[in-house]
Amino acid sequence: MLTAVLALSLLGIVFGLLLGYGAIRFKVEGDPLVDQIDALLPQTQCGQCTYPGCRPYAQAIAKGEADINQCPPGGDTTIDALADLLDRDPKPLNPDNGIIKPKMVAIIDEPVCIGCTLCIQACPVDAILGAAKQMHTIIAEECTGCELCIPPCPVDCIDMIPIKKNVSSWKWPYPVYEIVEKPA
Amino acid sequence: MDRLWRFHGGVHPEQNKTISTRQPVINAHLPRRLTLPLNQHIGEYAEAIVKPGDTVLKGQMIARATGYVSAPVHAPTSGTVVEVSEKPIPHPSGLSAPSIVIESDGVDRWIEHQPVADYTALDPSELRNIVREAGIVGLGGAGFPTFIKLNPGSNKSVKTLVLNGVECEPYITCDDMLMRERADEIVSGIRIMRHALRAEECIVALENNKPEAYEAMVSATKNEQEIFVRQVPTIYPEGSEKQLIQVLTGKEVPSNGLAINIGVVCQNVATAAAIHRAIHHGEPLISRFVTVTGDGVKDPRNMDVLIGTPMCELIEQCGGNADQLDRLIMGGPMMGFALHDTGLPVIKTTNCILAVTSAELPQARPVMPCIRCGACTDACPVNLLPQQLYWFAKHKELDKVQEFNLFDCIECGCCSYVCPSNIPLVQYYRFAKGEIWNREREKEKADLARQRFEFRNQRLEIEKAEREARRGKKKAALQTDSASGARDAAQAEIKAAMDRVQSKKNTGT
Numbered sequence: 001m002l003t004a005v006l007a008l009s010l011l012g013i014v015f016g017l018l019l020g021y022g023a024i025r026f027k028v029e030g031d032p033l034v035d036q037i038d039a040l041l042p043q044t045q046c047g048q049c050t051y052p053g054c055r056p057y058a059q060a061i062a063k064g065e066a067d068i069n070q071c072p073p074g075g076d077t078t079i080d081a082l083a084d085l086l087d088r089d090p091k092p093l094n095p096d097n098g099i100i101k102p103k104m105v106a107i108i109d110e111p112v113c114i115g116c117t118l119c120i121q122a123c124p125v126d127a128i129l130g131a132a133k134q135m136h137t138i139i140a141e142e143c144t145g146c147e148l149c150i151p152p153c154p155v156d157c158i159d160m161i162p163i164k165k166n167v168s169s170w171k172w173p174y175p176v177y178e179i180v181e182k183p184a
Numbered sequence: 185m186d187r188l189w190r191f192h193g194g195v196h197p198e199q200n201k202t203i204s205t206r207q208p209v210i211n212a213h214l215p216r217r218l219t220l221p222l223n224q225h226i227g228e229y230a231e232a233i234v235k236p237g238d239t240v241l242k243g244q245m246i247a248r249a250t251g252y253v254s255a256p257v258h259a260p261t262s263g264t265v266v267e268v269s270e271k272p273i274p275h276p277s278g279l280s281a282p283s284i285v286i287e288s289d290g291v292d293r294w295i296e297h298q299p300v301a302d303y304t305a306l307d308p309s310e311l312r313n314i315v316r317e318a319g320i321v322g323l324g325g326a327g328f329p330t331f332i333k334l335n336p337g338s339n340k341s342v343k344t345l346v347l348n349g350v351e352c353e354p355y356i357t358c359d360d361m362l363m364r365e366r367a368d369e370i371v372s373g374i375r376i377m378r379h380a381l382r383a384e385e386c387i388v389a390l391e392n393n394k395p396e397a398y399e400a401m402v403s404a405t406k407n408e409q410e411i412f413v414r415q416v417p418t419i420y421p422e423g424s425e426k427q428l429i430q431v432l433t434g435k436e437v438p439s440n441g442l443a444i445n446i447g448v449v450c451q452n453v454a455t456a457a458a459i460h461r462a463i464h465h466g467e468p469l470i471s472r473f474v475t476v477t478g479d480g481v482k483d484p485r486n487m488d489v490l491i492g493t494p495m496c497e498l499i500e501q502c503g504g505n506a507d508q509l510d511r512l513i514m515g516g517p518m519m520g521f522a523l524h525d526t527g528l529p530v531i532k533t534t535n536c537i538l539a540v541t542s543a544e545l546p547q548a549r550p551v552m553p554c555i556r557c558g559a560c561t562d563a564c565p566v567n568l569l570p571q572q573l574y575w576f577a578k579h580k581e582l583d584k585v586q587e588f589n590l591f592d593c594i595e596c597g598c599c600s601y602v603c604p605s606n607i608p609l610v611q612y613y614r615f616a617k618g619e620i621w622n623r624e625r626e627k628e629k630a631d632l633a634r635q636r637f638e639f640r641n642q643r644l645e646i647e648k649a650e651r652e653a654r655r656g657k658k659k660a661a662l663q664t665d666s667a668s669g670a671r672d673a674a675q676a677e678i679k680a681a682m683d684r685v686q687s688k689k690n691t692g693t
Contacts, residue, residue: 042626043633053637125636144633167223169625170277171618175611180550 218492227253373456480539
């Protein structure tokens with residue numbers, strides 16, 4: 001009886017120490033779940049999810065404060081991927097956060113621009129080039145289409161245009177046909 | 185050396201080749217307007233170096249290569265540039281791409297030719313440069329810039345140069361006719377390529393359904409050292425590079441690898457002839473043999489066509505059969521794609537224009553559910569599991585479909601051809617490949633955006649910290665000032681001034 005109690009206690013102590021050491025030795029810095037969620041978000045940094053950027057939204061999801069259906073630029077693809085990662089059921093996009101739109105890119109009507117730099121300060125990815133009282137322009141390859149530059153513009157010279165389809169970005173469509181059970 | 189191997193699977197579709205080989209090759213008429221897309225090759229678009237209104241000579245470079253994987257474009261005839269803009273191109277999407285439109289002056293006047301007197305005196309890199317400047321790309325159909333394939337890399341040696349004249353796809357006969365009529369040019373091209381590659385031997389491979397071409401190649405190579413002409417059994421898709429190498433050498437090109445990894449370089453016969461013309465005649469790639477065939481034309485044949493010629497003019501010259509013509513296909517019935525317009529230009533990779541009637545090649549057969557018969561697996565020349573790929577692609581399981589080696593699929597269409605349920609399998613694979621590429625592109629873009637966003641936040645924080653530091657410093661400076669009595673001095677000054685005013689007032693009253 002006593003031997004058994006001692007043996008089990010000893011085992012408990014040994015494994016407890018081992019686990020305690022392991023927790024210190026292999027301590028994970030930061031929250032890996034946030035990184036995984038962040039990797040699935042489109043990085044538009046548009047704030048439509050009500051968080052100031054994709055990473056804050058990822059943190060909120062990880063903490064359970066935000067739902068997975070608040071990202072309009074990511075659309076169903078992102079929601080499905082998040083549901084898959086977090087083992088939850090996918091759900092439709094929350095309409096309060098916005099609607100799914102085709103991918104857009106901002107363009108400045110350059111003759112109208114007065115060079116106020118307000119859009120430069122609003123751009124979350126530094127994709128606008130310009131200086132005070134100089135014409136501004138958008139680096140199209142780096143624009144995420146977040147639309148954050150539009151409200152601050154005092155002369156309303158920024159437009160969103162859909163990204164043009166070209167031969168290099170074109171992809172084969174999903175085959176659509178009718179399946180017949182028995183050919184005529 | 186005489187032994188041949190075979191690859192897994194393959195199919196035997198109806199050949200339909202003899203209808204276009206009955207007549208010798210003729211030159212197509214000089215068109216009035218030629219449209220030259222700037223992306224006739226795999227890689228970066230060429231960049232136009234002419235503008236509307238410029239006059240150009242035949243063979244003059246009109247667009248230069250940008251980046252490494254790219255090829256220039258030359259004027260196929262003399263005339264005037266009338267437009268540099270987006271024009272519809274022969275592509276499955278039916279989209280447009282930047283193009284140069286030339287109106288011919290009918291004179292067809294050449295630039296001054298600068299042939300190479302003795303190519304053996306040139307370094308392989310100089311030869312490659314000439315090939316690059318001549319705008320030569322793989323003429324078998326893929327359009328990969330040839331000079332890159334002539335560069336095996338300093339640490340790799342080339343044992344075998346394979347000249348691909350297999351032409352396994354039904355209807356297409358342009359390589360067959362080229363071998364019959366221009367065997368000497370092909371052999372001359374082989375000599376140049378062997379010099380550039382330092383290849384030990386060369387095998388010219390063609391299917392045994394081309395006896396005339398075989399005779400022509402054998403007689404053209406009879407005085408050559410280490411050039412062998414080999415007839416291979418007729419089976420589709422033997423003309424695919426990896427399958428042909430397997431048949432000739434018994435070696436498989438590794439997955440995700442290149443032919444050069446096993447010491448082989450494979451070039452199309454028409455590419456060899458183009459290299460000959462570039463080196464010995466100083467002529468860039470401005471024309472090619474095109475098969476115009478199918479029941480949609482009265483007089484199917486092969487023609488030597490200037491790049492940029494509208495396809496409808498070729499159809500007309502072959503006796504168009506407009507009332508029965510259902511659609512135009514660029515390439516063959518197995519791997520070709522339907523064109524959206526008959527006025528599209530011939531480009532460097534246009535080997536065949538197939539004008540079919542609906543009776544000849546029905547649009548789409550009724551699709552039935554998959555019965556898991558496994559016929560597609562037996563037919564796959566790459567040893568894939570087409571049925572598994574189909575299920576995964578259908579349900580958009582992109583990771584799974586990649587695990588089953590989707591990217592080894594050569595899109596030959598054997599699986600769709602044998603499918604008793606007529607399922608358009610290749611369409612699913614193309615869809616899945618496109619989705620995966622798109623996903624990768626988007627991920628790259630997202631990573632860049634994340635990096636820039638984080639960098640910006642960092643910068644803003646640094647700026648904020650600097651501002652705080654400056655403010656702190658100012659405050660501190662103010663405090664030290666008061667400690668040293670400067671504040672008192674100022675107060676005293678104010679008091680003195682007030683006193684002065686007071687005394688003035690007093691004296692005034």
